[in-house]
Amino acid sequence: MNTPDIVTAALVGTAQRDQVDTSTGTPVDALIAQLPEGTPERALLLSAGVWATYRQAGQATGHITETPEPAPAEQLAACPPAVSRLLHGMLLGAHRDVLPEALERLRVAGFRLPFESLPLALNIQPQTMRSSVYPVLGERGLWLSRFNPAWAWVRNHLPAPGTALPPDAETTWQEGTTGQRCEILHHLRAIDPAKARTWLEAAWKQEKAEARLELLETLAIGLSAGDEPFLEKALDDRAPSVKAAVSALLACIPTSTFAARMVNRADDMLTGGRDKLELALPGAYDKAWQRDGITEKPTSSDLGAREWWLIQILARVPLTHWEERFQLTPAELIEAANADESGNSILEGWSRAAQLFDAENWAELLWDWWQQQQQKKKFSGTTTYDMRNELLHRMPPQEAERRVRQVMLYSDFPENSDWDEMLGSLPAPWSDEFGQSYLRVLQQHLASLNPGAGRYHPHHDPWFNSLEVAAIRLPPSCFATALMDWSLPEGENWQAQQWHSQWYEFTETLRARQRFMEEFET
Amino acid sequence: MSTQLTSDQVLALAPDASSASAGKKLGSTKTWKNLGQNSAALWGECQGSALYQVKIDLSTLTTQCSCPSRKFPCKHGLGLLFLAATDAGAIPTAEPPGWVAAWLAKRQAGSARTGNQKQGTEASESSERTQSTQASQAAQAKRVEKRQALVLKGLDSLDLWLNDLVRHGLASAQTQPISFWESRAAQMIDAQAHGIAARVRHLATIPNASRTWPEKLLDELGRLALLTHAYRRSEQLDTLLQEDVRQMIGWTLSQEEVGARGEIVSDDWLILGQTLDEEERVRVQRTWLLGIRSQRQALLLQFSAAGAPFPEMYLLGSHEEADLLFWPSACPQRARFAARRGASIPITEQLPCVETINAFLANISGMLARQPWMERFLCVLRNVTPICIDNGAAWYARDAGGAVLPLTKGEYWQLLALSGGHPVDLAGEWDSETLLPLGVLVDNTYIVLGRTLQ
Numbered sequence: 001m002n003t004p005d006i007v008t009a010a011l012v013g014t015a016q017r018d019q020v021d022t023s024t025g026t027p028v029d030a031l032i033a034q035l036p037e038g039t040p041e042r043a044l045l046l047s048a049g050v051w052a053t054y055r056q057a058g059q060a061t062g063h064i065t066e067t068p069e070p071a072p073a074e075q076l077a078a079c080p081p082a083v084s085r086l087l088h089g090m091l092l093g094a095h096r097d098v099l100p101e102a103l104e105r106l107r108v109a110g111f112r113l114p115f116e117s118l119p120l121a122l123n124i125q126p127q128t129m130r131s132s133v134y135p136v137l138g139e140r141g142l143w144l145s146r147f148n149p150a151w152a153w154v155r156n157h158l159p160a161p162g163t164a165l166p167p168d169a170e171t172t173w174q175e176g177t178t179g180q181r182c183e184i185l186h187h188l189r190a191i192d193p194a195k196a197r198t199w200l201e202a203a204w205k206q207e208k209a210e211a212r213l214e215l216l217e218t219l220a221i222g223l224s225a226g227d228e229p230f231l232e233k234a235l236d237d238r239a240p241s242v243k244a245a246v247s248a249l250l251a252c253i254p255t256s257t258f259a260a261r262m263v264n265r266a267d268d269m270l271t272g273g274r275d276k277l278e279l280a281l282p283g284a285y286d287k288a289w290q291r292d293g294i295t296e297k298p299t300s301s302d303l304g305a306r307e308w309w310l311i312q313i314l315a316r317v318p319l320t321h322w323e324e325r326f327q328l329t330p331a332e333l334i335e336a337a338n339a340d341e342s343g344n345s346i347l348e349g350w351s352r353a354a355q356l357f358d359a360e361n362w363a364e365l366l367w368d369w370w371q372q373q374q375q376k377k378k379f380s381g382t383t384t385y386d387m388r389n390e391l392l393h394r395m396p397p398q399e400a401e402r403r404v405r406q407v408m409l410y411s412d413f414p415e416n417s418d419w420d421e422m423l424g425s426l427p428a429p430w431s432d433e434f435g436q437s438y439l440r441v442l443q444q445h446l447a448s449l450n451p452g453a454g455r456y457h458p459h460h461d462p463w464f465n466s467l468e469v470a471a472i473r474l475p476p477s478c479f480a481t482a483l484m485d486w487s488l489p490e491g492e493n494w495q496a497q498q499w500h501s502q503w504y505e506f507t508e509t510l511r512a513r514q515r516f517m518e519e520f521e522t
Numbered sequence: 523m524s525t526q527l528t529s530d531q532v533l534a535l536a537p538d539a540s541s542a543s544a545g546k547k548l549g550s551t552k553t554w555k556n557l558g559q560n561s562a563a564l565w566g567e568c569q570g571s572a573l574y575q576v577k578i579d580l581s582t583l584t585t586q587c588s589c590p591s592r593k594f595p596c597k598h599g600l601g602l603l604f605l606a607a608t609d610a611g612a613i614p615t616a617e618p619p620g621w622v623a624a625w626l627a628k629r630q631a632g633s634a635r636t637g638n639q640k641q642g643t644e645a646s647e648s649s650e651r652t653q654s655t656q657a658s659q660a661a662q663a664k665r666v667e668k669r670q671a672l673v674l675k676g677l678d679s680l681d682l683w684l685n686d687l688v689r690h691g692l693a694s695a696q697t698q699p700i701s702f703w704e705s706r707a708a709q710m711i712d713a714q715a716h717g718i719a720a721r722v723r724h725l726a727t728i729p730n731a732s733r734t735w736p737e738k739l740l741d742e743l744g745r746l747a748l749l750t751h752a753y754r755r756s757e758q759l760d761t762l763l764q765e766d767v768r769q770m771i772g773w774t775l776s777q778e779e780v781g782a783r784g785e786i787v788s789d790d791w792l793i794l795g796q797t798l799d800e801e802e803r804v805r806v807q808r809t810w811l812l813g814i815r816s817q818r819q820a821l822l823l824q825f826s827a828a829g830a831p832f833p834e835m836y837l838l839g840s841h842e843e844a845d846l847l848f849w850p851s852a853c854p855q856r857a858r859f860a861a862r863r864g865a866s867i868p869i870t871e872q873l874p875c876v877e878t879i880n881a882f883l884a885n886i887s888g889m890l891a892r893q894p895w896m897e898r899f900l901c902v903l904r905n906v907t908p909i910c911i912d913n914g915a916a917w918y919a920r921d922a923g924g925a926v927l928p929l930t931k932g933e934y935w936q937l938l939a940l941s942g943g944h945p946v947d948l949a950g951e952w953d954s955e956t957l958l959p960l961g962v963l964v965d966n967t968y969i970v971l972g973r974t975l976q
Contacts (some may be wrong), residue, residue: 003737007737007740010691010692010736010740011690011691012690012692012693012694013688013690013693013694015689015690016691039685041684041685041686041689042685044688045684045685046743046744046747046748046751047744048740048741049745049746049747049748049749049751050744050748052740052742052744053894055741057887057890057891059883059886061880061925061926062925062926063924064918065924067909068943070942070943070944071942072941084555085529085607085608086608087529088529089546093543114966115942116969118938119935119936129819140939143942143943144938144942145911147910147935148914148935150915183652187525444577492541508552515609
């Protein structure tokens, strides 16, 4: 539309022209003609006012002919209104810790997120929460995500392992972020391991060490002899972290030449017959070891170099090898190793092997051995703690709980002082039995507590610190006990105050979980 | 509890985000003692740094707390509301204790008093008048006369200024410093024409703000000229339009004047949404209502200076039987509650809507014909589809015939999520250019938009 004369006249100014044209090209002009005579400025202003109202009143609409396909009908059910309200609150930040459990419960019950919560859910941080959000997005969430580039992660998200790759998978593999590429490779590896390896091999040389390490981890899925040639080449990697990861993968391919090399080396060091175990520590560092990821210098200063080489070699040999070779049970082998003066190194090597080869039966026995060492103060606390924690992950849940429970019951023994950190290694939720004994011992602890006395500091009290984990992992059957009226330390001192506020957080989280569950039952 | 509060509604009552999150923390039974409720009120004692007594009048959601906070409602009040919203079963029905009963009685007496006053305004005013001395009446008339002279003088100088602007050309306006507009606005304040001052101040925001700024600036200057024109020739206007013109100039009405000259409308009022603006350190809250039977729209305006709380609370997304008192106008829009009778009930039924966007715009024309200076309108549309274009850069509401209204600049993901590309009933505020969505009815639930606090 051309600028109407009236606008031009106003822009330029009436002083610049002899004859001011105030016409608007609308019926307003006829109306204006009836105005009383006045200055040209006033006439222009009044015309403009009428013209403005004329346009405001006569506004015409725009038109959009094509509309996007509406969202398809939902396959999943809408969740009850009370659940919706709780979830929306959690997405806004209330009891955020409970969110993963809540989303999982929603998924299992076959519900989807309420529509009004979808933008919050699609924006969820950290990104690791996305896989919890994805299954409950519903058709509406998938539909909505298409309109906002920030939500493109949904399209690239891979639903369940084993299902077909999304159509643009190869583009994502070529152009995506490391995280997205890992996800694609992870997925492809489950469907077609050889193709995934080919993709990785083609890209391998251009990747940075960090990306190489991350991508390499996907090979653990469906690892087979077919992967050996690539891995054997990759063993020459210059980055020590990548080399170590490659060697671990190769060790897990029983037919690999790497595995055979390691077994041969180990067999030279550990000899003996059915009732005797003889250890010959390597005399010198063999240059050939370097290629296989065995480092010359110990990582810790209180470890001898020769012991260090032994540990690294044993760590890459499956534990079943020793059971077969010496015809001994794991318990007998551990006892035999323990009798040797350098036995600690053998047991550390085996503990690492138990982790790599996921040896459940060994994990339990080895954990017990480490616990004894801790009591005897034979190792520095950190190593013991790390080992115990790692081994806990490799045991069946009830075995792990049984062990942590023992430690918890005798938590005032110095060797058990960091037991609260082991709680994090137990699978969630805890069993009812474990939960109840946790609460029982907690009660005793509270009764004996005198927070105002001496140099008591709540943050150095494992019980105080354990509440955060317990709030998330206690099973529902323990809620009633946990939410009873507990007698907390009283007094004006700040320590007691801290206990009260920590306790408040603990019970609030439990209440949120409880409320969420109750809503599902009704 | 007769009111089914939701957390979102409570969030909307919070004066700021920190109160909202503090209130949320207090919304658990653990923090409360001696909780109770009946049909009129909700109460409890909250253990903070002292024991605070919180009481809430359910008819108006007015909270009162014994804590020293100057926020309103305070976190304790919000905490109790959150508790009621999330876990109403935890609050037993009981007889109100003494401290609650006394407060309620006082409030009821107070509202009865103001009610009587309203009903008897004319009677009492006339009796007051007869009692008042002739002298004070004369003084009053003299004050009005003096102000009238001041206003007219101010408008004369404004007209000269407007003429000057047009004589020299609007092109020169784009280089004017802000003080050019501000000093003119200040003169209008001195002339006791506050309404004009606000319009002049607004002019400063137009130059260079858009491609079509010359046209927009000319529009506003023209409207101003029409307004001064109308004011000088008031006697030729319809009585109600005279009221509008006087109010727009800056002659505010006292409560008594509104009561005497305004119109009472009884209806079941839907409280559809709210906007909040800040002008000159004064927060302006606009709440939009729609009468189910009368289909009349009402705008409740509240002002708050220096962070003070707004005097009244409205539960967005609910409806209630009430009398609204409208300001006298040729096209009444501004109103306030005169009497609130029923409980607030969540909106679950179809809204009284216009069926097409063109029908809505035709209604607007009708309203402008009666009062040509109106700017904002409530817009309630049936079966419109929210449309998101260019990754959220542009948004529209589209009716079944394909006509669209542009939405106000912003992002409306929640609206899009709720509609899923299907038609919905949408309420919004139309500012004559764009539509600001306020709420949406989906699956028999009315959801208030845009009040999500982070």
